Amino acid sequence: MDNKELQLLIEEGEGFQLEFKRKVSTPEKIARALIGFANTKGGTILFGVDDDKxxxxxxSEKMEVEMIETAARVCCDPPIEPEVEILSFRGMDLIVVTVEESSQKPHSLVVESGANEDLENKVL
Structure with a gap:
């Protein structure tokens, strides 16, 4: 994707196949977005762009790309293979994640919980 295509996407704004994220948050939240696109018509997530464009x-693009790849591999069942690009745009780095419609759908979210979490969530 080049800067002109990126500019057009941002101007278009969010929709059924485009989502803006200010930052990479947790693997589970990333996985939810990936799964949503994989289970439908596919789409693009732009990290580093606010909802208001x-x-x-x-x-830290390297660390954030690793988190995205981990979310796709570990938190999605079956795993999703998005295309991840780092682009420099207006002097800032953005991460562009493209998810194709999956031929293996439905995908679901995998949530790992440890023994301590289980105890905390139980009503005793």
Missing amino acids: TIVGVE
Whole structure:
């Protein structure tokens, strides 16, 4: 994707096949977005863009790409293989994640919970 295509996507705004994320949060939240696109017509997630189309950039693109890839591999069942690109746009790095409609749908969210979490969630 080049800067012109990226500019057009941002101007278009969010919709059924485009989602803006200010930052990479947790693997589970990322996986939910990936699964939503894989289970439907596919789509694109732009990390480093606010809902109001403000470009904020990402802080640590390498670490954030690793989290996205982990979410796709570990938190999605079956795993999803998105295309992940780091692009420089207006002097800031953005992460562009493209998810194709899956031929293996439905995908579901895998949530791991440890023994301590189980105890905390039980009513005793």
